[in-house]
Amino acid sequence: MSPQRVRLQYNVSLLHPNALVGCRVQRVPEGSTERYTRWINTLSQEQLITQVYTSHGPTVVMPTWFCSRKWYLKVGPFDERGKGVPEDLLFFYQSLRQGGRLFRVDRCLLIYRYHEKAATHSVTEETIWKLRVNFLQERVLSQWENFTIWNAGRQGRKLYRCLSPTNQKKVKAFCDVDENKIQKGFYTYEESKERPKPRIPILHYSKASAPFVICVKLDMTGGVLEEKLDSLQLKEGTDYFHFN
Structure with missing residues (x-):
């Protein structure tokens, strides 16, 4: 870490004692996890809060934490069950539940090494998925009367199936840009024990209404997704949340 790290993050922590304070990072080897590193370093202050539900995990990454x-004693301790436990994500969520805030010093103060034997690779995607879905339901969906899932493909349908029965009933539609999916008209939840089985409309995104849970990967559409959201004059954290 850089010689200035402790001083700069300590100064922010003095102003915000109930916060996790992070910083920008340099990833080595250069070019490893390029999208993830760009995400870590370029989130706005507002997005540190609004994007906590994405598959990238904590918006302020654990190697940069200062608090x-x-x-720490109020939020902690860390879950020390060992391999396969996402202790950083669990602590991060608990900090937010306790009313914790998030800040980032916008200086590169840490070299963040990537290697294939890192403990993070022992945590399964399904473990992370379940934690994320539960946190989304707890913090967002419990506050909404209804919502639209943006993505009628595999990820959007998976999210729907993993929701509680109460939140499944809040899904008023899927929306997409894929004409083949839109022409199908409905998604039928075949695994449902209800009769008749739930049929959720599939709409073109321009005909769907907020709020949305966005199940499209960030930074993978060359800005097209962001342009579509802007065209609908939607505000992140109010009208939509990113989930993928």
């Missing part, structure tokens, strides 16, 4: 001992 007061008092806050």
Whole structure:
């Protein structure tokens, strides 16, 4: 880490004692996890909060964390069950549940090494998925009367199937840009024990209504997704949340 790291993050922590304070990072080897590193370093202050549900995990990444001992003791301890447990994500969510805030010093103060034997690779995608779905339901969907899932493909349908029965009933539609999916008209939840089985309309995104849960990967459409969201004059954190 850089010689300035402790001083700069400590100064922010003094102003915000109930916060996890991070910083920008340099990833080595250069070019490893390029999209993830760009995400870490370029999130806005608002997105540190709004994008906590994405598959990237904590918006302020654990190797950069700085916080007061008092806050750590209130939130903690870390889950020490070992291999396969996403202790950083669990602590991160618990900090937010306790009313914790998030900040990032916008200086590169840490070299963040990537290697194939890192403990993070022992955590399964399904473990992370379940934690994320539960946190989304707890923090967002519980506050909404209804919503639209943006993506009628595999990821959108998987999210729908993993929701609680109460939140499944809140899904008023799927929306997409794929004409083949839109022409099908409906997604039928075949695994449902209800009769008749739930049939969720599939709409063109321009005909769907907020709020949305976006199940399209970030930084993978060359800005097309962001342009579509802007064209609908939607506000992140109010009208939509990113989930993928």
